[in-house]
Amino acid sequence: xxxxxxxxxxxxxxxxxxxxxxxxxxxxxxxxxxxxxxxxxxxxxxxxxxxxxxxxxxxxxxxxxxxxxxxxxxxxxxxxxxxxxxxxxxxxxxxxxxxxxxxxxxxxxxxxxxxxxxxxxxxxxxxxxxxxxxxxxxxxxxxxxxxxxxxxxxxxxxxxxxxxxxxxxxxxxxxxxxxxxxxxxxxxxxxxxxxxxxxxxxxxxxxxxxxxxxxxxxxxxxxxxxxxxxxxxxxxxxxxxxxxxxxxxxxxxxxxxxxxxxxxxxxxxxxxxxxxxxxxxxxxxxxxxxxxxxxxxxxxxxxxxxxxx
Amino acid sequence: xxxxxxxxxxxxxxxxxxxxxxxxxxxxxxxxxxxxxxxxxxxxxxxxxxxxxxxxxxxxxxxxxxxxxxxxxxxxxxxxxxxxxxxxxxxxxxxxxxxxxxxxxxxxxxxxxxxxxxxxxxxxxxxxxxxxxxxxxxxxxxxxxxxxxxxxxxxxxxxxxxxxxxxxxxxxxxxxxxxxxxxxxxxxxxxxxxxxxxxxxxxxxxxxxxxxxxxxxxxxxxxxxxxxxxxxxxxxxxxxxxxxxxxxxxxxxxxxxxxxxxxxxxxxxxxxxxxxxxxxxxxxxxxxxxxxxxxxxxxxxxxxxx
Numbered sequence: 040x041x042x043x044x045x046x047x048x049x050x051x052x053x054x055x056x057x058x059x060x061x062x063x064x065x066x067x068x069x070x071x072x073x074x075x076x077x078x079x080x081x082x083x084x085x086x087x088x089x090x091x092x093x094x095x096x097x098x099x100x101x102x103x104x105x106x107x108x109x110x111x112x113x114x115x116x117x118x119x120x121x122x123x124x125x126x127x128x129x130x131x132x133x134x135x136x137x138x139x140x141x142x143x144x145x146x147x148x149x150x151x152x153x154x155x156x157x158x159x160x161x162x163x164x165x166x167x168x169x170x171x172x173x174x175x176x177x178x179x180x181x182x183x184x185x186x187x188x189x190x191x192x193x194x195x196x197x198x199x200x201x202x203x204x205x206x207x208x209x210x211x212x213x214x215x216x217x218x219x220x221x222x223x224x225x226x227x228x229x230x231x232x233x234x235x236x237x238x239x240x241x242x243x244x245x246x247x248x249x250x251x252x253x254x255x256x257x258x259x260x261x262x263x264x265x266x267x268x269x270x271x272x273x274x275x276x277x278x279x280x281x282x283x284x285x286x287x288x289x290x291x292x293x294x295x296x297x298x299x300x301x302x303x304x305x306x307x308x309x310x311x312x313x314x315x316x317x318x319x320x321x322x323x324x325x326x327x328x329x330x331x332x333x334x335x336x337x338x339x340x341x342x343x344x345x346x347x348x
Numbered sequence: 349x350x351x352x353x354x355x356x357x358x359x360x361x362x363x364x365x366x367x368x369x370x371x372x373x374x375x376x377x378x379x380x381x382x383x384x385x386x387x388x389x390x391x392x393x394x395x396x397x398x399x400x401x402x403x404x405x406x407x408x409x410x411x412x413x414x415x416x417x418x419x420x421x422x423x424x425x426x427x428x429x430x431x432x433x434x435x436x437x438x439x440x441x442x443x444x445x446x447x448x449x450x451x452x453x454x455x456x457x458x459x460x461x462x463x464x465x466x467x468x469x470x471x472x473x474x475x476x477x478x479x480x481x482x483x484x485x486x487x488x489x490x491x492x493x494x495x496x497x498x499x500x501x502x503x504x505x506x507x508x509x510x511x512x513x514x515x516x517x518x519x520x521x522x523x524x525x526x527x528x529x530x531x532x533x534x535x536x537x538x539x540x541x542x543x544x545x546x547x548x549x550x551x552x553x554x555x556x557x558x559x560x561x562x563x564x565x566x567x568x569x570x571x572x573x574x575x576x577x578x579x580x581x582x583x584x585x586x587x588x589x590x591x592x593x594x595x596x597x598x599x600x601x602x603x604x605x606x607x608x609x610x611x612x613x614x615x616x617x618x619x620x621x622x623x624x625x626x627x628x629x630x631x632x633x634x635x636x637x638x639x640x641x642x643x644x645x646x647x648x649x650x651x652x653x654x
Contacts, residue, residue, distance in 0.1 A: 111616035118618075138618065202505040209591070210421045211616030225423040230416065230432070231594035233508065233602050236586070236612060240491070247495055250505045 079113015110213025206253030452525025490588030532566020
């Protein structure tokens with residue numbers, strides 16, 4: 040929770056800095072058609088594409104090209120200098136900061152663009168009502184004992200073999216990293232866990248597989264799957280809602296980051312500023328994530344911020 | 349000696365014609381040996397990228413080959429064991445061939461011996477169309493259609509498994525086996541067929557006793573090209589196997605293959621890291637497997653010829 044708050048403060052700080060920067064370099068004339076390359080997190084690809092499409096109407100001279108591959112892939116591309124902005128659903132690692140300093144001569148700068156509750160999904164017909172983080176660990180982590188739905192105390196009628204099919208992301212995914220770190224306490228996944236190459240694929244496979252359990256971003260929920268409320272320790276189960284994500288009561292929520300090499304400038308900066316502005320943030324909510332709780336200084340009717348000091 | 353022959357002078361080719369011919373000869377020679385150069389170059393590159401890991405203290409060849417624990421990005425304990433993926437590759441390939449070879453050879457026999465020329469042309473076009481479907485489309489079919497089918501038919505816990513991938517690979521290698529097998533059967537001289545029929549053999553006896561033994565080498569080549577297609581296929585198996593590291597205990601269990609593992613992880617590794625080198629070592633391993641298959645086939649063919 041404290042981590043979330045500090046990210047929030049950081050985001051507001053970044054916003055303030057970028058607004059100042061925008062005022063400073065207001066002039067410049069009509070630039071020739073610029074291309075912004077944007078790559079990384081698969082969790083964020085739907086929101087990144089929504090931004091890119093909407094930005095084409097805001098700034099016709101700039102084309103933003105979005106690619107996925109996973110947070111690790113995006114950050115690697117940023118370090119190699121092949122993209123200007125990396126999307127990431129996890130904070131960068133110390134080694135990656137080091138590599139960026141070595142190859143680009145500048146630090147990676149973090150921009151929080153929204154929040155996501157990492158949701159544990161099961162098939163819609165699954166009778167499980169909620170899970171504790173300890174149970175989640177016992178299902179997914181190496182050495183965990185839970186391998187059958189009956190071990191969780193439920194009779195799963197549409198899964199005659201009773202086996203829990205664990206569905207995960209591939210190891211270059213930020214979602215994979217985040218889930219392993221927070222939900223599994225850095226323990227490794229059990230052998231035999233299915234690894235899929237996309238957030239959407241995970242939810243789709245769960246919708247077609249009654250025995251399955253998996254995790255993905257909250258923006259990918261469909262009718263065929265059920266979101267499980269989670270509880271931490273003795274607390275009551277909390278459903279993954281926008282409110283619970285922001286106040287920190289949902290145990291596995293995380294910021295969605297964009298990274299640049301050094302402080303952004305020029306078109307990159309304009310783009311990031313726009314993403315942090317109300318129109319950009321409305322798109323975050325539109326694709327199913329949680330927008331930044333900015334105490335609306337903007338003109339248009341941004342959603343009222345929830346009470347916080 | 350006294351018959352003067354002016355011809356060599358009259359028809360002497362101009363220098364550029366000779367030069368052109370030499371150049372073309374050289375070009376053709378380069379084309380001929382380019383395959384050797386390319387294979388050598390690729391092998392050199394893959395081996396050079398992989399080699400430093402063998403000297404690393406964190407890497408044991410025994411663990412690499414005989415451990416099933418593949419945790420390349422683990423926070424607590426990094427482990428590089430590919431046994432489960434070797435078994436996965438072999439399981440998927442073997443099952444795919446068990447499905448594709450009978451159908452493929454059967455199809456080749458039907459096309460070359462039993463069907464009318466008009467039907468043959470139609471069937472060949474359709475079969476070649478099968479070969480033109482991109483592998484990612486096959487993977488998509490596996491992910492959606494076959495997945496649901498296996499769950500409905502067999503109550504499989506998950507539809508992405510050995511059987512799913514093997515079915516796709518069988519369909520993908522079928523066109524190769526059929527068309528090369530048919531060529532091999534067509535290459536058997538008609539005099540063999542005539543001799544067989546003249547001795548009173550039925551058509552089936554003729555096929556079974558005369559054609560199959562005569563075309564054995566070509567048919568073996570057809571099967572091996574099918575095996576090569578199956579071992580090397582990446583995209584479809586990445587999508588259809590479930591991509592889970594484990595030794596399967598049944599046909600309905602998800603697995604992971606060596607090729608899919610390289611494809612899925614190569615994008616994230618930083619160049620020169622340990623993980624990067626281990627992925628290249630898997631490449632060397634794949635090279636080794638293909639080499640062994642080809643060598644075995646070669647020896648088998650030679651053994652039979654003797």
